[in-house]
Amino acid sequence: MTLPIETRVDPAHPSGVRPATAVLSPVVIGLAVTAVCALLLSLPLSLPIGPMYWDVVVFVDGGWRVLTGQTPSVDFFAPVGPLGYWLFAAGLELFPRAQPVLLAQWMLLPVSLAGLLPVLARIDRRSRRLALALLVPFLVFQLLPTNFEQFSSYPSVDGFGIYNRHATQLLYVLTVALVFERRQRMLLFVIAWTCLALFLSKITGFLSAGILCAFAFAAGRVRLGTALGALLGFGLVLAGLEATLGVVSAYIRDIAALVGMNEGVLASRFVQAASIHFGIFAAGSLLVAALLLADRGPIATDALALVRQPLRPARWSALLDRDVAWLGVALLAGLSFETQNTGGQAFIFVWPVLVRILCDASRHSSRMTATVLVLAAAVAMPPLVNVLHRTARALVGQALYVKVPAENLRALDSVTQRPELVDRAERMIENYVAFPQTYEALAEQGQLPIFSLYSELDFQAAWLIAANEAVEAIRAFETANGVRFETIMSLNFVNPFPYALERKGTPRIAIGADPFRAVPPPDARTIEAVRRTDLVLLPLCPITMANQKIQSIYAEGLSDRVAMPLSRCWTAYVRPGLLRGN
Template identity: 55%
Template structure:
C-alpha cells in the first residue's frame, strides 16, 4: 500500500510528534468554534473583486422567496452554493458575509473529510493530520492563490472555485488513501454529487480522478456501479423535489455556448498563472518517469494475457500516473477560473509520493523530496501568508460607515483609501461626460478597476446611497417597490430592503460571459419589475450592454434621477401615485 512507511510507525509516530488527539476530534474542535465567530459582528479588509460576494446575497434572497436556482433565475454557479449560503445566513444573520460564504461548504466537506480521517488514522495519525491541516487552512481562509492587489485584503471572488477545489481535495484524499470500501464509496458519491451541484468543470475534473481510481483498482466495478446509482438517485430525488436539475443542465449548455474560446490559450494562461506549482510538478513528473520508467517498461515487457488486468492496474496505480492525471485535472479546472485555490487537490498525491520516497536512494531521494516540497508549499504558504497579512493589516484600517448595507458593509480598509473612495464618488457624479467617454471607447476608467479596493468601497457607498434614496422616494410618493432589479453585475438591493428580485434574470450579470440574450419570458419579467436601477458611478460599457439587452422591456417605464449616482426606471403608474 501507499502508506507502508507510516503504517510501520502507526499511531506511535503521531504521538512522537505530539499528535495525541484523534484528527476527527481536532476537526470537530475547529468546527465548534465557527458558530461563535459567525455570531459576532466582525469586519474583514475589503479586497479585489469583493462585490462577487454580493451574488450570494442575491441568490439567497431569491431562495428565501421560494425561487429555485436555474429554474427561477440564471446563475453563474451551481445551486448548492446558494442553498448552503442561504441556510447559513438564516442561522447567522449577523455573521461576516464572506466567512459565511467560505465556511458554509463545511456542511458537506467536513463529514466527508471525517470519513477519510477515520480510515487513515487507523494506520497513521501523522498521515491523517498531514491531510487535515491543509484542508483546514484552505477551508477556513477566504483567500485565493492569485494576488491581484498589493494592499492586504480578503478575496470576495472565486468563492465557488474555492469550494470546488476543496471538494476535489477531499475526493483525491479518499481515492488515494482510504482503504475501507464502506467509507470510500460514500465519500466518492457525496463529493461527486456536490461537485456537480457547485461547478460542472469541477465535476469533470473529479470524474477524471475517479476514472483513474477505477483503472488502478482502487474502486472495483461493483463499487463504481454503486456510486453511479447513488449519484443518479440523488439527482433524481433533487429533480423530483426541486425541479432544478434539468434547468441547471440547460444553463450549463448556455454558459458553454457563451464561452467557446479555444482551450489551448486557456491552458497556457492557467500554466502561466500557476507556474510556481506547475513548474515543479512538471519536473517531478519527468523525475518519476526517469526513476520508474524502466520498471514500468519491464512490467510491460513481461506481460502475459493471464495477468493483463493486474498489470494494467499496477501501471495505473503508479505515482507517476497519479501525479500526471491529477495535475492535468487541476490544470483543466483552472482553465475556466480567474481566481481560487488552484492545485490544492494535488496535495494528497504529493503526500503519497512523499511517504513512499524512501524507496529511492541518495540523490534520487533528495530530488523527489525537494520537488514535492516545491510543488506543495508555495500554494499552502501563499494562502496562509495572505490570510495572516490581511488579518494583521486591518489593525490600522477603519470600518466603512454606512446606514443601509446590513452585514454587507462589514468591511474595513486604510483610511486614505476610504477617503479616496468618497472623492471618487464626487468625481463620478460631477463629471459624467468623462466616464461616458470611457464607456463609449469600451474601456474602464482603470484597466484593473474591479480589483481596486477603492472601487469596491465606492460601489458599497453608492449602494448605501441608492438604498436610502429608494426609501426616501417611497416615503415621498406613497409607494412601495416590491420588486427591484439592478442593471449591474450584482443586485443586493432586494436583500437590503427586504424586497424581491426579478425572476428569470441572470445574477452575477457579466454581459460578456454569463448573461444569455433575454427571451420573451425574461423580458416580461423585467417589464413587470417595479424598480430597475441603473448605476452611474461610474458609467461602464458592461452596464450599458446590460441596459441594451433589457431596454425593450423598459420602454414603458418612467426614467427618473433617483440620486447623483443612480437613475431608475419606475413601472408605469407607481411614479405618479
C-alpha cells in the first residue's frame, strides 16, 4: 500500500482542477472548516469538565488582561509567549460567549492554515490523495480539544496542554513545508511564519523547529538565501514588536526566569518523555532501524562519496535528504519538545514524514514494505485513534451530564459533568469548610489531600462552584458597603475574577501561578502593585501548600491588610482605607 503522487490536471479549466472535485480541495475544506468553527463559537455550547481544566482560565485571565490594556510579559509574568493571549483576546471580542476550551483550541486556525493551505494547494495539483493525507489528520488534531495522555477514566475534554497542542500543530505545518515544498519563496514564508508563531507562543516548540530547519538546510531543502530571508523576516517582525510594545525583551527575561526556576532537570525530563511516549518513540526507532537496513547500500555509497568530497553540498544532500534521516530528526525534535510538557498531542508532526515514507514504500521488497507499513501505522495511529476515541466518548457521555453551577463566571459556566461528581464536589466543599485543620496539617507536611488532586474531576468542579460563590459574595459585599473593587487578585493558580466581574487584574504578577515552577521572586514594582490592589482573595477549599506559598511570595504587599471572610471558601484582603471611602 502506497500513496502514489499522480498528476491530476484538467486543461479545459483555467484553474486546472475539475469543478466537480474543487469542493474537495484543501483550500475549500480549510475555509469551510474555519467558517463552521466560527459558527460553533457563536453558539452556547458546553463540554464536560476534565482534569486540570482550570488551565484554560490562564488563557481567560491573559486574554482579559490584554483587553483591559495590559501587554503580556511587559505588564504581567506569563508561563508562555504573548501570541496565545492576543489570539484569545481577539476571540473574546468576536465570540464573547464561546466555550473557552473550544476558543482556545480553534483560535490558532487562522495562523496554522495560513502556512499550510498554500503548500497543500500546490500538492493538490499533483495529487489530491496526498494533499488530503496531509490535511485530514492535521484538522483532526487542530479541531479536537483532546490530549494524547489520559488523566481520568471518565469522559471529558482537556483544558490543559493547550499551548503544547498549539506548538505541535505549528510544527506539523512546518514539517509539511520542509518535506514536500520545493518553492523557495514559499519555504521562506512558511519558515518565517511558523517560527515566529512558535517563538511567540511556546519557546520549546521554537527550539524544536530550529532542529527541523537546521536539518532541512543541511539536507539542501532550504537554500542559504531562503534561510537568510526567513531570518530577516523573523527579525523584522520581532524588532517591530519590541519597538512598539517592548514585548520581546520582556518575554526573553521571562524565559530566562523560567529556565532559572527549572534548571537541573533536563536529563530526567528526557527519560520521562521517552517513558510516557514509549510506544510511539519505540515504534519510530524500529522504523528508523528498518529503513536503515533497507537502504544500507545507498547510504553506504553516499556516505563514502561524502567522505571523499566533504565540501560539496550535493554530497550532503544525497546522504541526508532521505526518509530515514527525516524520521530520525523528527523523532529527536519531538522528544526534545516533550521534555518540558505535561499533556499535549505528542509527535503528531512526525505524520508528514510518515506520509512521505508511505509514498516511497513500494520501492522496497514485499517483506520490507509490509514491515515499513506496520511500523508506520504503529507510530501514526495511537495519537489519532486515542484523540478520536476520547473526544467521541466525551461528546456522547455528556448526554447524561448536568451543568456545573457557575452562572456568575460568564463563559466559564459552559461545562458539564456526571451528576454524582457534581454532587461529590458540593460535599467535598462542605468537608473542606467543616474540617480545615485536616487540610492545614497536610499543607504543613507539603502534601495534598490526594496526590492527583488537580487531576480529579470533582476538584475542578468544586473549584468552579467555589469561584462562582465568590463572585456572588463580592457583588453582595460591594452593594452592602458601597464600594467597587477595580483590581482583583487571587492567591491561587488562576484568577477568573477580573474577567467574571469585568474588572482589572493586578499588574506585574504571574498568571498561571505555580509557585514552585512559574512565580519569580517579586521586585519592588510588583510588591507595590499588590499593595495597590483593591481586593486580594485567598482560597480555602481546600487549604493547600501551593496557595500558602503564593501568599508568602507576595506577603510584603499584603502586610497592612486585615483578613475577613468573604464566602465559605474565600478569605478577602481589602485594601486599607477602601471601606472608609479613601
